[in-house]
Amino acid sequence: MIDFSMYGAKAPTIKAYKCLTCGTVYYPAPMVCGKCSARRDPVTGKGWETFDLEGSCVLLTWTRVWNLPEGYTEKYLLFGIVQFENGLRASGQLEVEEPKTGMKLNATVKESDERPGNPVNVFVFKE
Amino acid sequence: MAITVGIVGIGHTRFGNSSEYDLADVMAYAATDALEDAGFLERRREIDQVIVGNMASGMFCHQSAVASSLVSRMDMEPVPAELVENGPASGASAIKIGYMAVASGMADVVLVVGGEIMRKVSGWNATDIVATMLHTEAEYNMGLTLPAFGGMFTRLYMEKYGLTERDLALVAVKNHKNGAKNKYAHIQAPCTIEAISDGPEAAVVNNYIAEPLRMYSTCPVSDGAAAVLLVNMDSPKVKDFRKKPVRIAGVASATDTHCVHNRKDPLRLDAVRLAAEKAYKMAGVGPKDISFAELHDAFTILELAISEEVGFFERGTSFLAVRKGETEIDGRLPINTSGGLKSKGHPVGATGVSQAVELVRQLRGEAEEGRQVKNPRYGMSVNFGGFGNNVVALICAKD
Numbered sequence: 001m002i003d004f005s006m007y008g009a010k011a012p013t014i015k016a017y018k019c020l021t022c023g024t025v026y027y028p029a030p031m032v033c034g035k036c037s038a039r040r041d042p043v044t045g046k047g048w049e050t051f052d053l054e055g056s057c058v059l060l061t062w063t064r065v066w067n068l069p070e071g072y073t074e075k076y077l078l079f080g081i082v083q084f085e086n087g088l089r090a091s092g093q094l095e096v097e098e099p100k101t102g103m104k105l106n107a108t109v110k111e112s113d114e115r116p117g118n119p120v121n122v123f124v125f126k127e
Numbered sequence: 128m129a130i131t132v133g134i135v136g137i138g139h140t141r142f143g144n145s146s147e148y149d150l151a152d153v154m155a156y157a158a159t160d161a162l163e164d165a166g167f168l169e170r171r172r173e174i175d176q177v178i179v180g181n182m183a184s185g186m187f188c189h190q191s192a193v194a195s196s197l198v199s200r201m202d203m204e205p206v207p208a209e210l211v212e213n214g215p216a217s218g219a220s221a222i223k224i225g226y227m228a229v230a231s232g233m234a235d236v237v238l239v240v241g242g243e244i245m246r247k248v249s250g251w252n253a254t255d256i257v258a259t260m261l262h263t264e265a266e267y268n269m270g271l272t273l274p275a276f277g278g279m280f281t282r283l284y285m286e287k288y289g290l291t292e293r294d295l296a297l298v299a300v301k302n303h304k305n306g307a308k309n310k311y312a313h314i315q316a317p318c319t320i321e322a323i324s325d326g327p328e329a330a331v332v333n334n335y336i337a338e339p340l341r342m343y344s345t346c347p348v349s350d351g352a353a354a355v356l357l358v359n360m361d362s363p364k365v366k367d368f369r370k371k372p373v374r375i376a377g378v379a380s381a382t383d384t385h386c387v388h389n390r391k392d393p394l395r396l397d398a399v400r401l402a403a404e405k406a407y408k409m410a411g412v413g414p415k416d417i418s419f420a421e422l423h424d425a426f427t428i429l430e431l432a433i434s435e436e437v438g439f440f441e442r443g444t445s446f447l448a449v450r451k452g453e454t455e456i457d458g459r460l461p462i463n464t465s466g467g468l469k470s471k472g473h474p475v476g477a478t479g480v481s482q483a484v485e486l487v488r489q490l491r492g493e494a495e496e497g498r499q500v501k502n503p504r505y506g507m508s509v510n511f512g513g514f515g516n517n518v519v520a521l522i523c524a525k526d
Contacts (some may be wrong), residue, residue: 027265028264062340063337064278065338067272068254069248069258071255079278089388091266101283
């Protein structure tokens with residue numbers, strides 16, 4: 001693991017959200033809690049807490065895409081949907097030699113500049 | 128008593144590559160066809176409202192305000208005109224809004240035009256533009272595209288129900304057979320199961336796009352437009368048109384989670400089911416009453432999954448019906464008689480209107496020889512926005 005703090009840079013992360021009124025967790029962030037209708041103010045974040053969505057997860061389904069959109073230089077990319085231990089699900093890229101539905105994976109995050117605009121944080125699910 | 132709404136005129140360009148033309152001209156061509164069909168071209172300024180369905184002219188053509196542009200191109204000022212956008216279901220949404228305008232009593236005659244020019248940009252760029260309908264942070268930024276979700280959905284379906292890649296190829300063969308006879312289709316060429324599945328060169332001819340989806344599991348990128356003229360069937364004006372209207376018996380839509388991964392069961396298309404249920408209720412009919420259907424086969428798996436969600440087949444059995452030929456033109460329930468998105472093409476903003484045009488052609492008995500359904504009574508279409516997160520169902524009836 002690279003210690004990013006020594007370079008003054010932060011490791012990229014992707015945040016999940018928890019409604020402090022009822023405890024329901026979300027990814028990506030809603031503007032209103034689906035369970036208790038508590039509002040989320042994206043500026044102050046009051047009444048909500050965030051946490052890094054990472055670590056152990058299970059692969060639910062996957063594909064290998066050969067017709068990538070503009071901006072990508074790879075021949076193909078693997079994508080998958082995973083479920084985390086807390087029940088949250090996420091979609092992202094897959095770096096696995098032989099993907100199989102149901103396999104255990106580890107969710108990591110990288111910074112990507114392949115899409116138009118500013119660089120974005122992207123899930124990469126690995127063995 | 129509720130106002131009865133009908134379709135009294137239809138128009139359609141041949142789908143394909145119209146990238147050298149202006150979007151407003153392409154839409155005006157289909158609209159003029161519809162007005163001529165209705166015998167209302169000279170009286171076009173008496174139309175109460177124009178509604179345009181278009182998904183992304185700003186990105187595909189660097190062109191905005193296309194409804195205003197269309198009206199001016201057709202010399203129809205001062206008829207009111209607005210744009211409706213609902214991704215690849217923009218066309219059917221435009222019809223739904225047009226229906227609401229007539230049913231509310233605010234308008235008696237409404238022209239609905241759906242159109243898209245997608246081929247001014249490269250295929251890679253078009254894939255990217257279409258992907259912008261996904262959740263920006265959680266899907267689009269990851270590099271995901273619509274074919275990627277189609278592939279992941281197909282894998283789940285295959286693992287649960289035993290669908291094979293050959294079954295998907297059978298849907299393509301059926302749809303190309305129909306599209307080959309449709310004068311409006313983008314790809315007017317049949318394909319054989321040997322060429323795309325069973326033969327030695329099949330893997331080359333029919334290469335992977337988003338595994339397990341192959342090229343023949345995926346619709347082409349198309350340009351084109353379609354138009355329908357809606358009328359209040361209870362108004363005295365209905366006698367002014369050349370043809371008897373085809374009644375809109377039901378039209379409804381529903382939404383689902385924007386993020387596909389947040390659906391409780393990723394194999395369920397709740398918005399399809401709910402839109403269909405509402406349309407059935409409005410029409411006072413059920414799946415067994417439907418004579419034929421146009422289902423949004425942007426990926427052939429979607430024809431199968433939608434046909435189950437709308438109640439034509441039990442879950443996990445639609446591909447068995449395809450194997451038995453039940454969805455062929457002369458089968459028990461013909462599906463995608465136009466060739467579907469697979470063969471007819473999918474100019475995203477036009478598709479929902481194009482599906483309605485096919486319902487009317489079949490119900491009037493005006494489809495080409497070899498693809499006309501025998502004595503149809505009710506036709507149904509499903510136009511699928513996003514990856515099933517905003518869906519419109521339409522039922523038309525021949526009275």
